[in-house]
Amino acid sequence: MSGQNQNALLDATGVAKSFGAVRALTDASLHVAPGEVVALMGANGAGKSTFVKIITGALRPDAGKVLIRGNPAQVGSPAQARRSGLVPVYQEPSLIPDLDVADNLRLGDTPVEPFRHWVNELGIEGLRLNHMIADLPLATLRILDLARAISAEPDVLMLDEMTAALPTDLVERVLKTVRGQADEGRGVIYISHRFTEIQELCDSATVLRDGRTVGDLKIETGAEERVVELMLGAKIDLGKAAARARHENTGQPRLSARGLAVAPKVTDVSFDLYPGEVLGVVALEGQGQDEVFEVLSGFRKATGGTLEVDGEPASFAHPSQAIAKGLTFVPGDRAEALMRERSVRENIALPFSASLRNWGPLKGKHERARVGHAIEKLQIDTRAQGEVQRLSGGNQQKVTIGRWLAHGVETLLLFDPTRGIDVRTKRQIYPLVRELAEQGAAVLFYTSELEEVPLACDRAVVIFNGRVVDVIDAAEADEQTLMRAAYGLTEAKVAS
Amino acid sequence: MSDMRIHAEAEQERGLVRFGRFLRDNPVIPLIFFLILLVISHFYIVMPLRTGRTGALSAFWVNNLIKFAIPLAMLAACQVLTMLTAGIDLSAGIVATIAAFVCATLAPLIGVPGAVAIAIGCGVVVGLVNGFGVGVVRVHPLIMTLGTGLIATGCLQVYQRFVISTGTLVPEFLVWLGTGRTIGLPNGLFLFLPFALFILWLMRFTGFGRLLFALGSNEHAAKLSGVKSWQVFLALYALSGVIAALAGLLYLGMIRTPSLQLANPLLLPSVAAAVIGGTSIFGGRGSFAGAIVGALILRVIDTMLTLLQMPEGARIALFGLIILLVTALYVRITGSR
Numbered sequence: 001m002s003g004q005n006q007n008a009l010l011d012a013t014g015v016a017k018s019f020g021a022v023r024a025l026t027d028a029s030l031h032v033a034p035g036e037v038v039a040l041m042g043a044n045g046a047g048k049s050t051f052v053k054i055i056t057g058a059l060r061p062d063a064g065k066v067l068i069r070g071n072p073a074q075v076g077s078p079a080q081a082r083r084s085g086l087v088p089v090y091q092e093p094s095l096i097p098d099l100d101v102a103d104n105l106r107l108g109d110t111p112v113e114p115f116r117h118w119v120n121e122l123g124i125e126g127l128r129l130n131h132m133i134a135d136l137p138l139a140t141l142r143i144l145d146l147a148r149a150i151s152a153e154p155d156v157l158m159l160d161e162m163t164a165a166l167p168t169d170l171v172e173r174v175l176k177t178v179r180g181q182a183d184e185g186r187g188v189i190y191i192s193h194r195f196t197e198i199q200e201l202c203d204s205a206t207v208l209r210d211g212r213t214v215g216d217l218k219i220e221t222g223a224e225e226r227v228v229e230l231m232l233g234a235k236i237d238l239g240k241a242a243a244r245a246r247h248e249n250t251g252q253p254r255l256s257a258r259g260l261a262v263a264p265k266v267t268d269v270s271f272d273l274y275p276g277e278v279l280g281v282v283a284l285e286g287q288g289q290d291e292v293f294e295v296l297s298g299f300r301k302a303t304g305g306t307l308e309v310d311g312e313p314a315s316f317a318h319p320s321q322a323i324a325k326g327l328t329f330v331p332g333d334r335a336e337a338l339m340r341e342r343s344v345r346e347n348i349a350l351p352f353s354a355s356l357r358n359w360g361p362l363k364g365k366h367e368r369a370r371v372g373h374a375i376e377k378l379q380i381d382t383r384a385q386g387e388v389q390r391l392s393g394g395n396q397q398k399v400t401i402g403r404w405l406a407h408g409v410e411t412l413l414l415f416d417p418t419r420g421i422d423v424r425t426k427r428q429i430y431p432l433v434r435e436l437a438e439q440g441a442a443v444l445f446y447t448s449e450l451e452e453v454p455l456a457c458d459r460a461v462v463i464f465n466g467r468v469v470d471v472i473d474a475a476e477a478d479e480q481t482l483m484r485a486a487y488g489l490t491e492a493k494v495a496s
Numbered sequence: 497m498s499d500m501r502i503h504a505e506a507e508q509e510r511g512l513v514r515f516g517r518f519l520r521d522n523p524v525i526p527l528i529f530f531l532i533l534l535v536i537s538h539f540y541i542v543m544p545l546r547t548g549r550t551g552a553l554s555a556f557w558v559n560n561l562i563k564f565a566i567p568l569a570m571l572a573a574c575q576v577l578t579m580l581t582a583g584i585d586l587s588a589g590i591v592a593t594i595a596a597f598v599c600a601t602l603a604p605l606i607g608v609p610g611a612v613a614i615a616i617g618c619g620v621v622v623g624l625v626n627g628f629g630v631g632v633v634r635v636h637p638l639i640m641t642l643g644t645g646l647i648a649t650g651c652l653q654v655y656q657r658f659v660i661s662t663g664t665l666v667p668e669f670l671v672w673l674g675t676g677r678t679i680g681l682p683n684g685l686f687l688f689l690p691f692a693l694f695i696l697w698l699m700r701f702t703g704f705g706r707l708l709f710a711l712g713s714n715e716h717a718a719k720l721s722g723v724k725s726w727q728v729f730l731a732l733y734a735l736s737g738v739i740a741a742l743a744g745l746l747y748l749g750m751i752r753t754p755s756l757q758l759a760n761p762l763l764l765p766s767v768a769a770a771v772i773g774g775t776s777i778f779g780g781r782g783s784f785a786g787a788i789v790g791a792l793i794l795r796v797i798d799t800m801l802t803l804l805q806m807p808e809g810a811r812i813a814l815f816g817l818i819i820l821l822v823t824a825l826y827v828r829i830t831g832s833r
Contacts, residue, residue, distance in 0.1 A: 297720070299719075318719075318722075318724060319719055319720055319721075319722055320722035320723070320724055323721075323722040324722075329720060331720065335714075336714075336716050336717065336720065337714075337716075337717050337720055338714065338717055339709070339710055339713035339714045339717055339718075339780065340713065340714070341713060341780050341781060342709060342710070342713055342780070346706065346709070346710075347717075349706070350706070350710055350717070350718065350721040350723075351721040351722055352703070353703030353704075353706045353707055353710075353723075354707075354718075354721050354722040354723045354724075355722070356727060358703045359702065359703045359704040359707070359731075360702055360703060360704075361701055361702055361703075362701055362702060362703060362706070403721065
């Protein structure tokens with residue numbers, strides 16, 4: 001064992017974990033020395049959240065070991081991890097909403113005086129211990145979580161997207177406090193998408209890709225380039241972008257958003273979507289893209305900004321109104337869109353019966369023709385007759401798209417349509433999306449896989465921290481550029 | 497050798513799974529078998545036990561069985577339709593009672609057509625309130641229909657105070673429908689057959705039927721497809737109220753004496769008939785044909801227990817036990833809830 005490892009507060013080596021046939025982690029490691037702040041980084045699906053769960057004891061690894069202060073940590077449960085000296089602060093507040101602050105402290109055996117001290121230190125004033133958690137704003141809850149964690153005087157503090165919901169003044173306080181903790185000799189694992197914060201706070205970064213640790217590096221100037229490179233690595237070839245005539249956007253946009261805001265996450269999203277265009281949306285997880293799609297599809301009201309469809313102001317109180325304007329939505333989670341125990345045909349034909357005047361007898365012939373066309377077009381494998389839940393993930397996703405194909409597509413809102421489906425189906429979806437656009441549809445295409453952007457899109461808007469920070473032409477949209485933009489790096493350059 | 501055997505077992509396993517699937521898609525088939533089995537054991541086991549000789553399947557017996565199963569099956573329709581959306585209608589029993597009572601007490605005052613119209617109107621009103629609560633205010637159907645059921649019970653008692661002196665009249669055609677026979681079969685079928693065909697058609701071949709399955713299967717998906725669920729719930733519970741009122745009127749014709757409790761004891765059996773018939777209380781799956789067979793099964797069991805002259809308490813307990821057993825068996829076979 002090397003000297004560094006013996007001194008390490010946290011030493012995780014060779015951690016592997018599989019879920020059934022899926023290998024989430026193959027060889028992940030992470031070392032945290034006293035006084036060190038380590039950034040844990042990785043693109044979507046790199047295995048970051050699985051690794052975090054193993055370190056904090058929520059999951060048991062298949063192989064590898066996790067040592068805390070050199071002792072093989074009995075990481076059986078989060079409570080044991082806490083006792084052995086590792087305290088995590090998660091993205092979702094972990095306080096119980098129906099209890100007051102004091103009761104929550106009692107539950108976690110948190111000493112009250114240090115907690116008060118840290119709450120003040122972190123810039124929350126006027127907090128009383130009899131405040132109900134449910135009445136407090138999200139930002140305050142995150143600070144309380146952090147204060148509670150620090151009061152436990154842990155050896156290692158793990159912060160997951162700690163600053164995501166915080167206003168800038170609180171972010172400053174948090175970074176200062178966390179740095180202070182490290183200077184007292186504690187170790188900190190810092191998970192964040194924000195390079196500026198990582199530059200300011202962290203000493204080193206550990207990068208995960210495809211379930212393994214691919215690099216440990218010091219944070220210094222220019223380190224972010226290297227981190228982006230490491231995160232990307234070599235990817236599975238998804239096929240070549242079909243050579244195509246550059247699409248020229250002329251005339252009136254189909255969909256036009258100006259300064260769209262959804263409190264608290266989305267602050268300023270503007271874009272134009274033209275007929276015949278596939279507009280990509282690129283964003284890291286939780287940058288506000290979910291909310292934008294919810295507004296466009298009628299599931300949620302915007303709190304600010306305007307939306308125009310074909311030049312007319314639009315605002316939707318229910319998805320039926322969005323559909324009436326031609327905006328049809330394919331959500332990222334197939335479970336949200338499908339009636340699992342109903343047939344393919346019924347799933348595809350669902351929108352036909354939606355409005356009151358179609359409650360009467362089904363139009364069998366019309367329905368069979370439209371549904372049959374969609375099934376043929378998408379090559380949905382219907383050998384498994386009957387229930388949709390008997391289809392493969394890829395075929396299920398095709399059903400959710402086929403629904404709007406049968407209904408008629410004007411503006412298609414695709415939210416990560418290729419998440420978790422096989423490469424073959426992916427390769428069928430890109431040309432289909434292109435074909436729809438060529439036939440005059442406008443497509444908004446959010447994807448969590450950057451290499452899809454040049455394959456499917458004409459342009460891409462990049463959303464970071466609730467704002468559109470960049471618009472990139474597909475011709476220049478290599479992964480490097482997109483990844484840098486998605487991490488808000490282009491913006492940082494402009495600012496400095 | 498062993499390899500072949502494993503292979504054969506796998507094949508068999510697959511066959512079993514396929515059989516289970518077939519039964520799940522066609523829950524009526526095993527139910528009909530079960531019904532036949534019950535009828536046979538009624539005549540060859542229960543009857544000899546009580547009377548010392550095997551019974552014979554008589555037209556009279558069949559007539560009685562069907563006659564009393566009809567109002568139960570109609571109330572079960574209320575449960576099947578609401579359960580499709582993961583709901584339930586616990587006010588159906590009292591709505592049937594109210595319809596019967598109102599009809600019988602108003603008929604001498606304002607004539608039969610008016611009384612029948614008002615009786616059905618009561619069902620619509622309770623149903624609309626249920627639909628509003630479930631669809632718009634989003635109260636859980638169990639609580640909502642329980643609440644309206646209790647309110648309706650109270651209203652009925654108040655109403656009874658006012659009309660106590662007027663006397664009652666059971667409309668002639670309801671008596672004909674409830675007790676008469678045509679070629680050995682109960683006249684109730686004249687109402688029930690078109691009704692059952694209508695419900696089966698509604699569930700399978702209309703947009704409204706599709707939406708019932710959709711809301712129970714995945715309400716989010718329905719919303720995504722542009723379905724306004726409150727409209728569906730409002731129409732559904734109003735329909736359920738009308739069906740319950742119709743069942744009450746028919747039951748009035750059968751019993752011929754209106755009371756404040758008339759159809760209330762049918763409520764829980766109607767839920768049982770729906771569940772035995774393969775309708776999932778979690779929504780998205782159900783069959784009215786199954787519920788009809790379920791109602792017949794419950795009637796046969798009831799007849800058997802009566803014949804065995806069990807004390808009332810033991811009869812009710814055994815009734816509950818059998819419902820649980822049948823449901824458990826059903827879940828075992830089909831692998832569904």
